[in-house]
Amino acid sequence: MxxxxxxxxxxxxxxxxxxxxxxxxxxxxxxxxxxxxxxxxxxxxxxxxxxxxxxxxxxxxxxxxxxxxxxxxxxxxxxxxxxxxxxxxxxxxxxxxxxxxxxxxxxxxxxxxxxxxxMHTHTVDIKEILKILGHNILSASCAVCKSISVHYFEYGDGIFFCETCGSKQTSDKVVLIT
Ligand SMILES: [Zn+2]
Missing domain, CATH: 2.40.50.140 (Nucleic acid-binding proteins)
Known part of the structure; x- marks a missing residue:
């Protein structure tokens, strides 16, 4: 023990x-x-x-x-x-x-x-956390329409979606990132 x-x-x-x-x-x-x-x-x-x-x-x-x-x-x-x-x-x-x-x-x-x-400086940023986890939003594009304005992240496959395509996803692994 x-x-x-x-x-x-x-x-x-x-x-x-x-x-x-x-x-x-x-x-x-x-x-x-x-x-x-x-x-x-x-x-x-x-x-x-x-x-x-x-x-x-x-x-x-x-x-x-x-x-x-x-x-x-x-x-x-x-x-x-x-x-x-x-x-x-x-x-x-x-x-x-x-x-x-x-x-x-x-x-x-x-x-x-x-x-x-x-957390101590009130500057928590989901994009920064995703980048550390290996998913850089700056080089990301929507997995469906290729738009570079991404609003959702699907953590199962590690892919991004734009606002329109993301809102149509039915997977419970899609997280809003804006
Ligand atoms: Zn899209």
Whole structure:
């Protein structure tokens, strides 16, 4: 059993069984990981209130078959976001993309530093995040009509769509990026 402490962004949280939670986390040294929170659904859970999207938290975890959160403390809940609805929507899309489109246990120092800096300086930009993930919007064009004005990203195939073609897509893997 190995114990460690790490900072992490909370990308998402899901119900796990009767009482537990699974939290999706993006960390500096391990990239994206999942953590189990035992009895995290209980109102009395001491650290479940810290594990909300898009908080930056300091976690203590133990690894024994699965990663289990044994302590959590909020570093920042980025309260400025709550007064900026367009930015909040953009950050929720970014955190969703990180959750579904980054490989687990693949640390990316550039991505981590970009997240920390832009979340603290209120300059989070989904285009910048996509570029770090290898999808440069500046050289992108719509996969259907070849327009260079792209508004949507499909994370399954890593392709872009313009506003018109993107709005016609039925895949649930299409994310608005403007
Ligand atoms: Zn198009």
């Amino acid at each position: 190995q114990e460690f402490v790490t900072n992490a962004f909370v990308l998402g949280r899901r119900v796990r069984g009767e009482l537990d939670l699974t939290v999706d986390l993006y960390t500096a040294y391990m990239g994206r990981i999942e953590g189990r929170v035992i009895s995290g659904q209980k109102i009395s859970s001491r650290f479940s209130p810290h594990l909300n999207v898009p908080n930056l938290v300091t976690l203590r975890m133990v690894e024994k078959n699965t990663l289990t959160v044994t302590d959590a403390l909020t570093v920042s809940e980025f309260s400025w976001i709550k007064n900026d609805v367009p930015m909040l929507r953009s950050i929720l899309r970014i955190f969703f993309l990180l959750r579904v489109a980054t490989p687990p246990h693949a640390p990316d120092e550039v991505l981590w530093r970009c997240l920390v800096e832009s």
